[in-house]
Amino acid sequence: MFSRPLHPLLVLVVAILLPGMGQVLNGMLVRAWIMIFFTLSLGVVTYHLTTPAHSFIGRHAGGFFIYAIMVMDAYLWARYRYARWKQA
Numbered sequence: 001m002f003s004r005p006l007h008p009l010l011v012l013v014v015a016i017l018l019p020g021m022g023q024v025l026n027g028m029l030v031r032a033w034i035m036i037f038f039t040l041s042l043g044v045v046t047y048h049l050t051t052p053a054h055s056f057i058g059r060h061a062g063g064f065f066i067y068a069i070m071v072m073d074a075y076l077w078a079r080y081r082y083a084r085w086k087q088a
Contacts, residue, residue, distance in 0.1 A: 004085060005026075005078065005081040005082050005085050006025055006078065006082075007078075007082065008075055008078040008079040008082050011025050011026065011074055011075060011078035012071070012074070012075040012078070014074075015070065015071045015074035015075065016071055019035075019036060019039060019067055019070060020032040020033075020035060020036045020070065021074075022070065022071065022073070022074020022075065022078070023035065023070070023073070023074050023077075025074070025078070026074060026077045026078055026081065028077065031073075035066060035069070035070045035073070038066050039063045039066040039067055039070065040063065041062075042062025042063050042065065042066055043060040043062055043063025043064075044063075045062055046058075046059065046060055046061045046062035046063065047059050047060055
């Protein structure tokens with residue numbers, strides 16, 4: 001009935017290495033574009049709200065926050081799709 005989805009751990013590794021690709025592998029292209037947009041936008045906003053005395057992570061904290069959400073989102077959707085495929 002359903003085509004076999006990728007294993008959730010593979011999607012997790014890809015999502016960590018390539019931002020947005022976890023959503024693409026899950027078939028959510030629009031969601032990937034939206035999350036990449038917000039990652040870049042919040043990274044720029046936090047960059048301009050901090051001083052040069054802050055670390056690289058601190059200066060781009062908004063972008064890293066959305067990046068972490070992207071990774072978790074890709075993994076959870078992959079787990080859901082994989083479990084649904086196993087039940088069918």
